[in-house]
Amino acid sequence: EPEVTQTPSHQVTQMGQEVILRCVPISNHLYFYWYRQILGQKVEFLVSFYNNEISEKSEIFDDQFSVERPDGSNFTLKIRSTKLEDSAMYFCASSEALLRGEVGEKLFFGSGTQLSVL
């Protein structure tokens, strides 16, 4: 079965440093997402991306965050200047294109990148 691939599985960084989390979505998917899960807390939506632009974002996704699809296969999340509270498991997901009005798509999640900010 096709899968979403995330690298690295673990990332350790110093506070204030920039990090880039990488994801390779499923090849024929057109919608891409980032979620995160702080230890002991809920999985939270960060951002969705379609047609080379952000389609939705949460209040967590402030100016320190950005996403990019630099080529035809990768989807990245950049945190410009990491804070201690950015430590979390970050999940990438992708889904197929939807017909107008169709809902409840199946999201395919990657196994996550555990980000530790020291």
Added chain:
Amino acid sequence: AQSVTQLGSHVSVSEGALVLLRCNYSSSVPPYLFWYVQYPNQGLQLLLKYTTGATLVKGINGFEAEFKKSETSFHLTKPSAHMSDAAEYFCAVGGSARQLTFGSGTQLTVLP
């Protein structure tokens, strides 16, 4: 606005016993409801989803869930637990198709 409450952060059952994981939601629009499972060191995997139609939804690995609008619930059940069912389970609600709100998760332990 929408939210999800999962009752019980940890649930233990014996192998062969009924599994019941509880989920209640609130949503200002007709909800789309999901259950995801996360095995150790793996990503979130969709178990089942409810969008419209039949309120009893069957998913993978013998799990099913019933949407009860009057109770705002979407509890997950499985008649007979297997050791391989040990994992963390997340209920989620999506008012729109793309933006999911997750519950805090329930860790299921299956005892031999």
